[in-house]
Amino acid sequence: MKLRKTYLLFPAVIAVGALLVGFGHGRRNCDRDPAKMARHAMVFLEDKLDDLDATDTQRRQVKGIAEGVIGQVTVLRTERSDAREQMLSFWGADKPDAKAVHAAIDQRIETLRKAAHQVADAGLKAHAVLTPTQRKEVSELIRERSCEGKGDSDR
Numbered sequence: 001m002k003l004r005k006t007y008l009l010f011p012a013v014i015a016v017g018a019l020l021v022g023f024g025h026g027r028r029n030c031d032r033d034p035a036k037m038a039r040h041a042m043v044f045l046e047d048k049l050d051d052l053d054a055t056d057t058q059r060r061q062v063k064g065i066a067e068g069v070i071g072q073v074t075v076l077r078t079e080r081s082d083a084r085e086q087m088l089s090f091w092g093a094d095k096p097d098a099k100a101v102h103a104a105i106d107q108r109i110e111t112l113r114k115a116a117h118q119v120a121d122a123g124l125k126a127h128a129v130l131t132p133t134q135r136k137e138v139s140e141l142i143r144e145r146s147c148e149g150k151g152d153s154d155r
Contacts, residue, residue, distance in 0.1 A: 034074040041070050048141065052134045061129045069122045076115055083108050 090096040
């Protein structure tokens with residue numbers, strides 16, 4: 001019987017750990033100041049716009065689009081911290097309310113879904129601003145920065 005309980009407990013602990021990591025991504029980047037991150041993102045963007053030989057008009061438009069996305073990410077980071085604390089409060093309860101846990105997860109997923117759509121809309125706006133040649137360069141940059149072609153694609 002003891003072995004059976006261990007077999008049941010182990011997956012539950014793994015699931016809770018995965019849930020907490022999913023809601024908090026561990027401790028990495030937890031000390032990052034949102035304003036500092038925004039500045040870093042804008043410096044990176046400015047560098048890439050230089051690489052693309054973007055016009056002044058393109059720069060203004062793309063920066064405006066990026067500022068909206070950066071603002072969204074800042075809000076999501078704050079909400080991520082709140083979601084993590086909420087999950088920890090469920091975990092700390094003697095008998096967590098399963099419906100409340102699932103409702104919190106559903107709410108977080110919905111928030112992330114909306115954010116993903118807003119980021120996609122921002123990408124579509126940027127797509128319309130850039131020339132076909134610039135878009136090709138952006139595609140190459142994305143591939144270069146991803147794991148494609150580096151043996152990591154099936155992780």
